[in-house]
Amino acid sequence: GQQVMQIPQYQHVQEGEDFTTYCNSSTTLSNIQWYKQRPGGHPVFLIQLVKSGEVKKQKRLTFQFGEAKKNSSLHITATQTTDVGTYFCAGPHKNSNYQLIWGAGTKLIIKP
């Protein structure tokens, strides 16, 4: 079945270092969404990408959608403690207008 793979599962960084998570879909996606979930919290929408090759920035966060619309990445520059959490990507099911397929998430951990 359709899958969205997300790597790495965990990333440990020193505060101030950069962080990147990658998302790869088994099928072409019409769009891709990114969410952040703080520890003990609920997913919160960050952004949706729609166009092939699209790049969007939100302050220190840069989101990219691949040319083939099968992969995406989220890059955080100079991480801060407020960035801690798990970042998920999600894309529409190829046969449904109502179902999202989610990646397993990448957990950002700041080393003490």
Place this chain on the structure above:
Amino acid sequence: NAGVTQTPKFQVLKTGQSMTLQCAQDMNHEYMSWYRQDPGMGLRLIHYSVGAGITDQGEVPNGYNVSRSTTEDFPLRLLSAAPSQTSVYFCASSSSPVSSYNEQFFGPGTRLTVL
């Protein structure tokens, strides 16, 4: 606006018991969904609704029922709880289908343990 609310926040059940997880939203969203989240996995869709009176199964519907009598409410029923249903359950709503601009708003979640 309260957004999406869920009750209870925590629940412990014994195997075979039934219960209803409540979800309500005050944003007049047509689309509502129930997900479960297990460690190391992404969110998995249990059931969803595209409007009052219309529901459908998601990826993991077995053991769960839903109904949608109003736009605001979308309860999830566990018919006969099993330890495999130990999970965190999230309700979400959105104003449009996932194929278009689709920001999903999530409730705070219900942490369910089945003994």
